[in-house]
Amino acid sequence: MINGRFALAIHILSLLSMEEGVSSEYIASNININPVLVRKELSRLSKANLIITKEGKNGGSYLACSPKKITLADVYKATYEKPLFNHSKNTPNPQCPMGSKIGLIMEDVNKMAEAALLKKLKSISIEQFNK
Amino acid sequence: MINGRFALAIHILSLLSMEEGVSSEYIASNININPVLVRKELSRLSKANLIITKEGKNGGSYLACSPKKITLADVYKATYEKPLFNHSKNTPNPQCPMGSKIGLIMEDVNKMAEAALLKKLKSISIEQFNK
DNA sequence: ATGACTGTAATTAAAATTATTACAGTACAA
DNA sequence: TTGTACTGTAATAATTTTAATTACAGTCAT
Numbered sequence: 001m002i003n004g005r006f007a008l009a010i011h012i013l014s015l016l017s018m019e020e021g022v023s024s025e026y027i028a029s030n031i032n033i034n035p036v037l038v039r040k041e042l043s044r045l046s047k048a049n050l051i052i053t054k055e056g057k058n059g060g061s062y063l064a065c066s067p068k069k070i071t072l073a074d075v076y077k078a079t080y081e082k083p084l085f086n087h088s089k090n091t092p093n094p095q096c097p098m099g100s101k102i103g104l105i106m107e108d109v110n111k112m113a114e115a116a117l118l119k120k121l122k123s124i125s126i127e128q129f130n131k
Numbered sequence: 132m133i134n135g136r137f138a139l140a141i142h143i144l145s146l147l148s149m150e151e152g153v154s155s156e157y158i159a160s161n162i163n164i165n166p167v168l169v170r171k172e173l174s175r176l177s178k179a180n181l182i183i184t185k186e187g188k189n190g191g192s193y194l195a196c197s198p199k200k201i202t203l204a205d206v207y208k209a210t211y212e213k214p215l216f217n218h219s220k221n222t223p224n225p226q227c228p229m230g231s232k233i234g235l236i237m238e239d240v241n242k243m244a245e246a247a248l249l250k251k252l253k254s255i256s257i258e259q260f261n262k
Numbered sequence: 263a264t265g266a267c268t269g270t271a272a273t274t275a276a277a278a279t280t281a282t283t284a285c286a287g288t289a290c291a292a
Numbered sequence: 293t294t295g296t297a298c299t300g301t302a303a304t305a306a307t308t309t310t311a312a313t314t315a316c317a318g319t320c321a322t
Contacts, residue, residue, distance in 0.1 A: 001133045001211060003310060007218030007237050014236070015229045023267065030227035033219055034312045039269065056320030057266045072240065080132060087138030088164055088280090096161035098146045098260070105145070105260050106138050109203065112251055120247035129229070129236050134279065154298065165281045170300065187289025188297045219311090 005079045008033070008041050013075065014129040016051060017067035021060040041079075048078030067130065072121035083110040084117070133215075139164070139172050140206050145260040147182060148198035152191040172210075179209030198261065203252035214241040215248070 011031050016022070024042060028035035042061055045051045050070055053061045063070065087106045092099035142162050147153070155173060159166035173192055176182045181201055184192040194201065218237045223230035 001213050002216050003132065004217045004219045005310095006216045007233065010236065010240070011223070011229055011233050014233075015227070018228050025267085030224045030230060031219070032221040032223050036270085036313075037311065043269070053268070054320085055268045055318080057264095058321060059267045059319080061268095082132050085133050085137045086135045087142075088135045088162070090163040092142070092163050093161045096146070097149050098142055099161060101260065102138065102142050102145075105141065109141070109255065112255065113248055116247050116251035117244055120243055124240065124243065129232065136279095156298085167282075167301085168280065174300070184299070185289085186287080186299045188295095189290060190288080190298045192299095 002080075002084075005041060006076060008037070009045060009075050009079050010072070010126070010129070012038065012041060012045065012061075013050065013063065013067070013070060013126045016061055016063050017126055017130045020062045021054075021058075023060050027061075044078055045075075048074065050074060050078055067127040068125050070126040072124045072126075073118045075126070076118060076121050083107075084114050085110055133211075136172060136210050137207060139168070140176060140210050141203070141257070141260070143169065143172060143176065143192075144181065144194065144198070144201060144206065144257045147192055147194050148257055148261045151193045152185075152189075154191050158192075175209055176206075179205065181205060181209055198258040199256050201257040203255045203257075204249045206257075207249065207252050214238075215245050216241055 008031070012027055015027060015030060024035050024038045027042075028038045031038070042051065042053055046053050046061075049064050051061050052064050053059065083106075085106060087102065092102055094100050139162070143158055146158060146161060155166050155169045158173075159169040162169070173182065173184055177184050177192075180195050182192050183195050184190065214237075216237060218233065223233055225231050
C-alpha cells in the first residue's frame with residue numbers, strides 16, 4: 001500500500017551491511033531498479049546520517065555506523081515525511097457533523113498509529129537481515 | 132501515504148454513529164466525494180459486518196452494532212487486504228546477496244508492523260469520534 | 263586531464279487512485 | 293403496477309503518484 005521506498009531503503013542498507021563502498025549502479029543492478037532512484041534514496045539516507053557516501057572516482061556508500069545500531073524506525077523516519085494514513089484533500093462539507101472534525105481525528109489517529117509502528121520498528125535492526 | 136480509504140471508512144462510520152439510515156448520496160455530499168466511492172466503501176464495510184445497508188426506496192446504512200464495539204482495527208481489516216509496506220515487483224538479482232532474501236524479509240517486517248499497528252488500532256473505537 | 267563516480271533537474275512512462283457515467287436490481291408506497 | 297428513491301456494480305476517464313529515463317554538472321583519485 002505504502003510505496004516501495006521503505007523496502008528499497010532496507011534493501012540498500014542490508015546490502016551495505018554486507019558489501020561496503022559499492023556504487024549506486026551496482027546497488028541498482030542488484031535490486032533491479034533504476035540507479036537514479038537508488039541515488040535519491042542514498043541521498044535521503046545520507047541526510048539522516050545512516051550512511052556516508054563518497055563522491056568522485058572510487059566513490060560509493062558506507063554505513064555510517066554498525067548495522068546493529070540502525071533500526072527500522074530510523075529507516076522509516078528517513079524515508080517518509082508524510083503521515084501514514086492519507087485523507088482526501090477535498091474539504092468536507094463543514095455543515096456535516098463530521099466535516100469539521102475528520103481532519104483533527106485523522107491527525108490524532110496518525111499520531112497514535114505512527115507511534116505504535118515506530119515503537120515496533122525500533123526493535124528491529126538492519127543487522128539481522130544480512131545473515 | 133496509504134490511500135484515503137481508511138479515512139473515508141472512519142468518516143462514514145462516525146457519521147453513521149450520529150445519523151443512521153442515510154443514503155450514499157447524502158454521505159458523499161457531506162464528505163465531498165463521489166457517491167460511487169462511498170457505495171463501494173459501504174459495500175466493504177457491510178461485508179465485514181460493520182454496517183447493514185438496506186436497498187430500495189428509503190434505503191440507507193446503519194451501524195451493525197454499537198459504535199463502542201467498532202474499533203479502528205476492524206475498520207483497517209475491512210478496508211485493506213494488501214500488506215502495509217509494498218516492495219518493488221521487479222525481481223531483484225538472485226546473485227545479489229540480498230536479492231533472494233528481501234521478499235521474505237519484507238513479509239516478516241510487514242507481519243510485525245501490522246500486528247503492532249492493529250494492536251494499537253484495536254484500542255480506538257469509533258464512538259469517541261462523534262463527540 | 264581523464265575516467266568513474268555522485269547529485270539533481272527535467273521529462274516520460276506506468277501504475278494506482280479517484281471521479282464519472284450509466285444502468286440494472288430492489289423495495290416502498292401511492 | 294407503476295413511479296420514485298434507493299443500492300450495486302461495471303466500464304471508462306481523469307487525475308495523481310510512483311517509477312524510469314535521459315542528461316549533464318560537480319567531485320575526486322590517479
